[in-house]
Amino acid sequence: TPPSHAVIGAGIAGLACARALADAGHDVTVFDKGRGPGGRMSSRRLEDGAIELGAQSFRAAHPAFREQVAAWVQAGVAAPWPDAxxxxxxxxxxxxxxxxxxxxxxPRMSAVTRQLARGLPLHTGTRIVSLARAGNDWRLIDERGTTHGPFATVSLALPAPQAEGLIAPHAPELASECRQVPxxxxxxxxxxxxxxxxxxxxxxxxxxxxxxxxxxxxxxxxxxxxxxxxxxxxxxxxxxxxxxxxxxxxxxxxxxxxxxxxxxxxxxxxxxxxxxxxxxxxxxxxxxxxxxGAVAPGHDHRLTDAGLALCGDGWRGGRIEDAWLSGHHLGEALCHRHPLPDHGDFP
Ligand code: FAD
Missing domain, CATH: 3.90.660.10 (Polyamine Oxidase; Chain A, domain 2)
Structure with missing residues (x-):
């Protein structure tokens, strides 16, 4: 069976990572402690309207992100704003x-992340509190004590201070990198x-x-x-x-x-x-x-030989575009690392 991948964090970075994996035919499951996807791009419903308390708008400079934004505009989940x-x-x-x-x-910011999450197995209300390694597999333990897995890879698409504690027992060198991204x-x-x-x-x-x-x-x-x-x-x-x-x-x-x-x-x-x-x-x-407060130098994500990975805005630049690119590039790297068996058309 093809390897399964876990992504912790259903903000734009985690969803971009999961989307790249799922679109290439991989088996991926996403976990988030929140009630829905979105993270810092989520919207809050009030009795007479929706309101964004996090990100309000985003730029699109990189060609890959511009292509993604054009698809969102086409799908009606994003539009130009503000003009000044x-x-x-x-x-x-x-x-x-x-x-x-x-x-x-x-009609609200969370439409973008909902569009990205469409069709992905997503466990909301699920805070992951630790990771466990057995053989070549990873398992995730949530705050209710439920174990999820096995997974070949685990990507932490979280602000670095939140990723640090989860990753420290397994990859101390990455944990110390997280401390460079306050x-x-x-x-x-x-x-x-x-x-x-x-x-x-x-x-x-x-x-x-x-x-x-x-x-x-x-x-x-x-x-x-x-x-x-x-x-x-x-x-x-x-x-x-x-x-x-x-x-x-x-x-x-x-x-x-x-x-x-x-x-x-x-x-x-x-x-x-x-x-x-x-x-x-x-x-x-x-x-x-x-x-x-500072952005990690070098690549816009991290991926260890054991299949532990980090992505998110802090690994690239602090904006939505950076977070999407960081997650998207990690998803591509995971696809490259775990090529799917080729069931070619010819015997
Ligand atoms: P997040 O969106 O933070 O996603 C991380 C997810 O991980 C969250 O959903 C969280 O619930 C989940 N999580 C955390 N710990 C766990 C755990 N243990 N188990 C399970 N799930 C967990 N950017 C712009 O480009 N333009 C703007 O105008 C802009 N304005 C902003 C204004 C504010 C007030 C804020 C806060 C941010 C703003 N940003 C803006 C930045 C932008 O929102 C972020 O760069 C981007 O959304 C980060 O995405 P992410 O996926 O890296 O992280």
Whole structure:
């Protein structure tokens, strides 16, 4: 029988890896502790709309990823957004296009990862707590004590600090590489506003406001994303990473209040001044492993002779495109390492 492969982590990297294996005819099973696939690209359903608290959009520069994005656009799960970024400069809002086309998932970001996961055996709600080696096989043990396997290879598509503990007993050299890829934390607050958030000087459907300093890094208006027709004014407020790390242990609501206050303060500096509409609901989510503080040098994934592998954004660059490429390249390497028997057409 052909070898089976396990992938731990159903973020974009793990799914790209699993997809490359499955599309080449390999047997692959994916595990994730979350309720669904997506990881940092997941969307949260609120009573009257969906909201992204992690990644908001992605670029596509590498030819292989551009081809993948074109297929997503064709399938209706991604579309261009935003067409411009806004900044506050000298008391006014300024439109800044940086020339990089960007895309987002439609009708929500998680549509992209759901599309990648289609047809793949995926165990959600399954946190893997250890790996066991017997002969040439790997087995995975989840937090309920259930054993999964045997597998010929195990790919850890997780932020490096989460991969480190699983891999340390079996590949100490990879565990020490994981320690070179720390992850920064980020608070993401959200709010539902009673009225549209207007930015004096900006078009009515301005999508995204970038900040250069202060507690806020980015404010996103979800109703300006494609495919969100009729959605209420839901905004995400992403915090600066240094600010997030200083406030790491704070209560989510206190963080949401402070980030909304910072947005209101920024709006009041504009001429003419603006202010935040009434907040109908709010919350905040803490990403402990939001983005790599450093990227590992060399290849964009790791694969040992024993079939243990690592991929994810930290092994390439910290963006969705990097995570996809890292996972895709690992999937290709695993296909190459384990060629399937050739059942040629001729006897
Ligand atoms: P993840 O998406 O983190 O996937 C890892 C998965 O592993 C998760 O689903 C997790 O549940 C699972 N897992 C962890 N431990 C275990 C375990 N023990 N057992 C089972 N499962 C486990 N990138 C952009 O390109 N553009 C942006 O605008 C952008 N904005 C961002 C904003 C924020 C707030 C954040 C947090 C990230 C942002 N990023 C952005 C970065 C982007 O989201 C990531 O680079 C990318 O999604 C990483 O994918 P991944 O598959 O490597 O990891």
């Amino acid at each position: 970024l806004w900044r506050l400069e000298a008391g006014r809002a300024a439109r800044r296009a940086d020339g990089h086309p960007r895309y987002t998932g439609t 992850q920064r934390a980020c608070w993401a607050a959200w709010a539902r506003l009673e009225a549209p958030l207007t930015l004096p000087g900006a078009e009515a459907n301005w999508p995204l406001l970038q900040f250069d300093a202060g507690p806020l890094k980015r404010v996103v208006r979800h109703r300006t994303k494609p495919g969100r027709g009729g959605a209420p004014e839901l905004i995400t407020l992403l915090a600066d990473l240094d600010w997030s790390e200083r406030r790491l242990e704070d209560a989510p609501d206190a963080v949401a209040v402070d980030l909304l206050g910072a947005l209101n303060d920024a709006l009041e500096t504009l001429r003419p001044a603006a202010s935040l509409p009434a907040v109908q609901a709010r919350g905040a989510h803490r990403w402990r492993y939001a983005e790599p």
